[in-house]
Amino acid sequence: MLFYEPSQRDRGVLPHDPFKAIVAPRPIGWMSTLGRDGEVNLAPYSFFNAVCEAPPMVAFSSAGMKDSATFAGERGEFVWNMPTWDLRHQVNESSATVARGVNEFELAGLEPAPSRLVAPPRVAASPCALECRVVHQLELHDVDGHPVNQHLVVGQVVGVHIDERYVVDGLVDTVAMQPISRCGYRGDYTVLERLFEMFRPGVTP
Numbered sequence: 061m062l063f064y065e066p067s068q069r070d071r072g073v074l075p076h077d078p079f080k081a082i083v084a085p086r087p088i089g090w091m092s093t094l095g096r097d098g099e100v101n102l103a104p105y106s107f108f109n110a111v112c113e114a115p116p117m118v119a120f121s122s123a124g125m126k127d128s129a130t131f132a133g134e135r136g137e138f139v140w141n142m143p144t145w146d147l148r149h150q151v152n153e154s155s156a157t158v159a160r161g162v163n164e165f166e167l168a169g170l171e172p173a174p175s176r177l178v179a180p181p182r183v184a185a186s187p188c189a190l191e192c193r194v195v196h197q198l199e200l201h202d203v204d205g206h207p208v209n210q211h212l213v214v215g216q217v218v219g220v221h222i223d224e225r226y227v228v229d230g231l232v233d234t235v236a237m238q239p240i241s242r243c244g245y246r247g248d249y250t251v252l253e254r255l256f257e258m259f260r261p262g263v264t265p
Contacts, residue, residue, distance in 0.1 A: 080106070081244030088242055089120035090141040090151060092165075092172075093131035094180040100172070101127040102154045102164035102183070104143060106242040116217040118192060121200070121210055127160060129211045133197050137178040138215055142188040145238040145251045150185075177219045187226055187237045191219035 064070060069077065080086075089108025093101045105128065107121035118140055122129035132138040143151040153168035165172050165181070172181035175191050182189040192215030200210040226233045240251045259265050 076245055078244065080242070081248070084243040084248075085241030085250045086243075088143045088151065088240065089118070090143045090154070090183070090186070091120060091128045091132070092139045092141060092180045092182055093128050094135055094137070095127070095131045095160075096134045099127075099131070099161050100163045100165060100181065101131055102141075102168070102170070103128050104151050104155050108140075111214060116190075117195065117214055118190060118217065119196075119212060119214040121212045124209055125211055129197070129213055131180075132194055132213050132215070135179060136194045137180055138192050138194070138213070139175055139178060139180045139182045140190040140192065140215075141183040141186040142237060143240050144187060145240055147183070147185060148240055148249070150183075151240070175219065176221075182221060187223040188232075189221040190217045191221075192216060193218050 062073070064074070066079070086106055087108050089105035091103055091105060095101065103126065105120040105122065109119065111117050111119045120128070128138065150168040150170055154164040154170075156164075156167065158164070158167065165183075171184040173184035175182055175189075178191045178193065182191070194213060195216050196212070196214035198212055199207050200212055201207050222232060226237050235252055235255055238251050238253065240249050242248070243250055257265070
């Protein structure tokens with residue numbers, strides 16, 4: 061079995077860092093935020109996930125203090141929008157590096173919809189959105205205590221939007237929504253197309 065330490069990877073064997081290909085698939089944090097002066101931002105983050113169930117919390121990590129992390133810190137709010145197969149091109153368009161103040165909703169041809177409990181708008185076409193309020197924001201450090209310019213934002217979900225078309229017999233039909241996820245390497249994605257059931261020992265289905 062191949063073994064390496066991340067700082068000493070044999071680039072002849074592994075020319076590209078396989079970390080993102082190993083930790084995969086990763087849900088995409090498609091975040092909409094609003095700056096202090098009203099600037100609207102929408103951007104996807106490949107380091108995103110749920111981190112707590114009760115109360116529900118999600119987190120995303122930004123390489124550098126990009127607009128999403130900055131605006132989330134300024135306002136203390138953000139919205140996660142589910143990125144789907146049908147919206148894959150718009151998700152990609154919103155990842156473009158542009159000047160602060162450029163509205164990625166307009167750039168990607170997306171209509172914003174008002175949120176209920178937070179100021180940032182949500183993506184109207186997304187089948188699901190989570191309105192969040194920031195509970196933690198910190199810069200990550202390595203094992204030696206050195207900052208790595210990676211900023212973690214944790215938000216508590218205070219409001220949930222679900223397109224009623226995807227609620228079947230009281231359950232959300234995640235497969236029908238076809239969320240997309242990030243893999244590795246630079247342009248690798250996957251789409252959720254099927255589920256299988258497997259229950260823990262002692263758990264009654």
